Amino acid sequence: MSTMEERIRDAAREYLEQEKVTCVIGYERSARGVVRPAFIYEADDVERLIWGEDCNLDLVTYLHNFKHPPGRGVPIPKVAVVVRPCDARALNLLLYEQQIQRENVKVIGLTCAGTTIRGEPRTACQFCSERVPVVYDVLIEADGEIDVPAVQDEYADVQEMDDWTPAERLSYWAREFDRCIRCYACRQACPGCYCYECVAEQVEPHWSSIALELPEKHFFHVMRAFHLAGRCVECDACEAVCPMDIPLSKLNRKLAKEVEALFGYRTGDDPETAPPLATFDPQEQLRM
Amino acid sequence: MKKLTQEQLNGWLDSLAQEQTLIAPVNLEDKLLYREVSGSQGIAWGFEQTDMSPKTWLFPATEPILKIVQGETVAVEPVDAPAPKVVFGVRPCDARGALAIDALFLDKDPMDGQYARHREATTLIGLACPQMWESCFCTVLGGAPNSTEGLDILLTEVDGGYAIQAVSEKGKALAAGMPGDDEDLTLPEPVLKEGLPALRSTDEWKEKFGEQFWSRVSDRCLGCRACTFVCPTCRCFDVRDEVVKRRPGEQVFERLRAWDACTVSAYRRIAGGHNPRPTQHMRLRNRFYCKFMYYPEDFNALGCVGCGRCIDACPVGIDILEVVAAVDEMVT
Amino acid sequence: MTSEERFEPKIVGFLCNWCSYAGADLAGTSRASYPQNLRIIRVPCSGRVDPLFVLKAFQDGADGVMVLGCHPGDCHYQQGNYFAQRRYALMHRLLEFTGLEADRLFVEWVSASEGKKFADVTTAFTDKIRELGPSPLKREQEVLEQARQEVMA
Numbered sequence: 001m002s003t004m005e006e007r008i009r010d011a012a013r014e015y016l017e018q019e020k021v022t023c024v025i026g027y028e029r030s031a032r033g034v035v036r037p038a039f040i041y042e043a044d045d046v047e048r049l050i051w052g053e054d055c056n057l058d059l060v061t062y063l064h065n066f067k068h069p070p071g072r073g074v075p076i077p078k079v080a081v082v083v084r085p086c087d088a089r090a091l092n093l094l095l096y097e098q099q100i101q102r103e104n105v106k107v108i109g110l111t112c113a114g115t116t117i118r119g120e121p122r123t124a125c126q127f128c129s130e131r132v133p134v135v136y137d138v139l140i141e142a143d144g145e146i147d148v149p150a151v152q153d154e155y156a157d158v159q160e161m162d163d164w165t166p167a168e169r170l171s172y173w174a175r176e177f178d179r180c181i182r183c184y185a186c187r188q189a190c191p192g193c194y195c196y197e198c199v200a201e202q203v204e205p206h207w208s209s210i211a212l213e214l215p216e217k218h219f220f221h222v223m224r225a226f227h228l229a230g231r232c233v234e235c236d237a238c239e240a241v242c243p244m245d246i247p248l249s250k251l252n253r254k255l256a257k258e259v260e261a262l263f264g265y266r267t268g269d270d271p272e273t274a275p276p277l278a279t280f281d282p283q284e285q286l287r288m
Numbered sequence: 289m290k291k292l293t294q295e296q297l298n299g300w301l302d303s304l305a306q307e308q309t310l311i312a313p314v315n316l317e318d319k320l321l322y323r324e325v326s327g328s329q330g331i332a333w334g335f336e337q338t339d340m341s342p343k344t345w346l347f348p349a350t351e352p353i354l355k356i357v358q359g360e361t362v363a364v365e366p367v368d369a370p371a372p373k374v375v376f377g378v379r380p381c382d383a384r385g386a387l388a389i390d391a392l393f394l395d396k397d398p399m400d401g402q403y404a405r406h407r408e409a410t411t412l413i414g415l416a417c418p419q420m421w422e423s424c425f426c427t428v429l430g431g432a433p434n435s436t437e438g439l440d441i442l443l444t445e446v447d448g449g450y451a452i453q454a455v456s457e458k459g460k461a462l463a464a465g466m467p468g469d470d471e472d473l474t475l476p477e478p479v480l481k482e483g484l485p486a487l488r489s490t491d492e493w494k495e496k497f498g499e500q501f502w503s504r505v506s507d508r509c510l511g512c513r514a515c516t517f518v519c520p521t522c523r524c525f526d527v528r529d530e531v532v533k534r535r536p537g538e539q540v541f542e543r544l545r546a547w548d549a550c551t552v553s554a555y556r557r558i559a560g561g562h563n564p565r566p567t568q569h570m571r572l573r574n575r576f577y578c579k580f581m582y583y584p585e586d587f588n589a590l591g592c593v594g595c596g597r598c599i600d601a602c603p604v605g606i607d608i609l610e611v612v613a614a615v616d617e618m619v620t
Numbered sequence: 621m622t623s624e625e626r627f628e629p630k631i632v633g634f635l636c637n638w639c640s641y642a643g644a645d646l647a648g649t650s651r652a653s654y655p656q657n658l659r660i661i662r663v664p665c666s667g668r669v670d671p672l673f674v675l676k677a678f679q680d681g682a683d684g685v686m687v688l689g690c691h692p693g694d695c696h697y698q699q700g701n702y703f704a705q706r707r708y709a710l711m712h713r714l715l716e717f718t719g720l721e722a723d724r725l726f727v728e729w730v731s732a733s734e735g736k737k738f739a740d741v742t743t744a745f746t747d748k749i750r751e752l753g754p755s756p757l758k759r760e761q762e763v764l765e766q767a768r769q770e771v772m773a
Contacts, residue, residue, distance in 0.1 A: 030605045030607060030610070031607075031610065032599075032605075032607065034605045034607075035605070036508060036604050036605025036606075037507075037508040037604055037605075038508075039504070039507040039508065057603070057604065061510075062507075062508075065507075065568070158717075161717065162717070166716065166719055166720060166721045166722075166756070167719070167756065167763075169716075169717060169718065169719045170718070170719025170720075170756050170757075170760065170763055171719075171763050171764075171766070171767040172719075172767075173718050173719055174719075174760050174761075174763045174764040174767055175316075175317065175764060175767050175768065176317070178316070178764055178768075179316055179317065179319055179321070181340070181349070181513075181514075181517045181518075182513070183512050183513040183514040183516075183517050183601075184512045184513055184552070185510060185512035185513075185514050185603050187512075188510035188511050188512040189510055189512075189603060197554065199672060201554055203528070206530070207672055207676060208676075208679075209528070209530050209544065210350070210526050210528050210530075210544060210546040211350040211544060211546055212349040212350045212546055212547060213350055214760050214761055214764060215679055215757070215760060218679075218718070218757070218760060219675055219676075219679050221718075222675060222714060222715070222718050223671070223672060223675055225714060226671050226675075226710070226711060226714055229710050229714070230710075240603065241510070241512075241514075241603030241604075242603075243339070243514045243518065243600075243601040243603070244319055244339070245317070245318065245319060251714070251717070251718070254713070254714065254717045255710060255713075255714055258709075258710055258713045258714075259710070262706075262709060262710075263706075276706060277703070277706055277707060277710070280699060280702035280703055280705070280706060281702070282692065282693065282702060284705070285692075286705055286706065286709040287709065287712075288705060288708040288709050288712060288727035288728075316768075
């Protein structure tokens with residue numbers, strides 16, 4: 001019985017040999033042992049592809065690099081992408097928002113028991129009970145049974161913070177945002193952040209000072225979290241890429257918790273349902 | 289050479305912190321950053337490499353360079369001169385990084401006045417590395433874990449304490465106030481790494497500009513600014529005039545400069561929308577070429593000191609040493 | 621405490637042109653007075669109020685922010701206030717989560733005929749903010765330094 005890794009390579013090899021895609025986006029390991037995204041253009045190169053529990057980046061974000069025609073009259077390239085269940089929902093988000101067309105993507109879906117960052121289970125993975133991606137062209141299942149950890153309350157860490165006073169929360173975030181260097185890795189890694197010009201960088205209108213100081217950093221993170229309200233798939237890529245280890249996904253997951261409570265919605269379950277902020281219900285009455 | 293015990297050093301740093309702003313590596317939620325300390329007990333002793341370089345203390349991440357008051361007339365006011373400060377625990381690579389920034393801001397006309405004032409007001413006390421750390425490769429760029437280049441004072445760990453080398457005039461003046469006894473000391477040789485690649489010449493880099501390697505390595509670049517901001521030599525910045533306050537009949541603006549990075553798509557976009565480096569491939573290639581070809585050719589200094597922070601900071605595993613090795617191989 | 625020493629909050633209000641702004645006008649013509657702390661920004665519709673406006677208002681020194689719009693079903697543009705309702709339900713919770721007291725953002729429906737209501741809610745909100753004090757975001761740097769010192773100790 002071949003391993004997941006071998007089956008990922010087989011799927012990639014087939015797509016490339018049959019010229020169904022120009023590129024397969026997956027994971028590889030550098031000489032230092034660091035997991036990083038891999039872009040495979042030749043069938044001979046598929047041996048670079050790996051899969052392990054430290055594969056913790058959302059590769060769907062790279063689809064934004066392949067969504068425009070590379071030249072006049074040149075069609076949009078077809079690519080294959082390796083996705084975990086959370087990434088698959090990001091794909092549905094991008095399909096809903098018409099950023100990509102389904103026929104241009106081959107989805108290599110993986111069943112997933114959670115991934116780690118720096119040896120620890122990632123925040124989102126600790127609260128996730130999703131095992132199978134909601135969309136895939138080929139499904140690569142785990143070798144053997146997946147040990148499903150008992151997930152108590154999906155938003156336990158957010159709930160804990162909800163019970164603090166506002167002053168305690170401000171103190172917490174002030175310390176976390178203090179380390180922020182406004183590198184924008186979180187924004188760049190997020191599949192939902194693809195604005196051509198981010199409000200954080202706009203000159204006209206001038207939303208935010210360019211200063212790398214606490215008020216600006218607070219503003220950026222709160223604003224980015226809000227722009228993802230109802231759109232975030234909780235893939236935790238933002239937290240995985242932060243060079244200063246800021247627990248960013250807490251902000252997004254707070255909103256995801258509220259979205260689920262208010263609207264019974266989870267992002268990306270299918271490519272047709274509108275996210276809650278893109279629609280409305282004339283009958284509802286909400287505490288604002 | 290003078291030798292200080294840890295206790296003597298702590299005492300000296302404590303009294304120094306009373307007289308001047310003292311900056312040193314501090315542990316903030318497990319990240320090592322150079323911040324102001326009130327004394328020796330705030331310092332993250334025993335660190336290997338910090339997560340950010342001390343660059344921000346010479347070239348602040350954000351600083352006003354002018355004040356403009358617009359009322360009935362327009363008045364331009366200079367900003368306050370920086371207060372004197374001491375940065376303790378500077379690694380030799382970071383000191384060479386400061387020299388690299390000097391090559392542009394000080395040695396080229398016109399001089400950057402604000403930077404010059406920071407440089408003048410700051411004393412750098414170095415701490416030699418007993419070995420090269422995991423991501424380090426300073427020797428590839430002509431540096432060494434115990435180099436005194438660019439430092440005012442260098443401390444080297446020896447049995448029972450630290451050996452003090454006063455390097456510059458500023459350093460000698462400050463070291464004169466240090467306690468400790470003169471001893472006959474042999475400084476330990478740092479442990480170097482083997483098997484590192486060779487840095488190729490600027491001509492050889494020029495030859496390899498068109499290689500497909502560059503687009504392959506940049507495929508995974510996210511276009512964030514992490515590598516640039518952790519780097520001790522990167523010095524690109526953005527400038528904006530921003531409103532500070534309004535007073536009756538007046539508006540006060542600040543001309544602010546803040547760090548920026550050539551890896552970002554908007555960096556090189558000009559009025560009208562044209563972008564000379566429209567793809568991530570061109571932008572990432574530019575970053576490496578700036579460090580290893582353009583900067584040496586234009587300013588006679590390397591744009592990289594081998595500190596390895598970008599390797600650790602890059603979320604997608606882009607490895608500058610791997611790039612240097614790849615060029616080395618391409619040329620051989 | 622004299623009026624010179626008393627804290628006077630800066631309140632920013634985003635009022636939709638067709639209902640709440642007209643309501644504010646009516647308060648004026650009816651001589652229903654309300655505190656001068658309010659800085660009104662007229663927008664076409666409450667649905668136009670981008671959460672960025674609210675965030676920026678707080679960032680630039682507002683102690684409290686109001687967003688007033690037409691009653692659900694009465695929006696001049698049919699749907700704008702439905703979007704606003706959802707948006708502000710979520711924004712409120714996010715602002716609370718990041719350290720701002722819930723009461724500093726106030727969203728309400730005020731129609732063009734509700735001049736008295738406008739004066740009443742504005743007065744009540746201003747009093748509430750006066751009680752709460754200056755926005756904690758203005759002191760975030762202080763809060764940071766205190767938090768760090770507590771950790772060091």
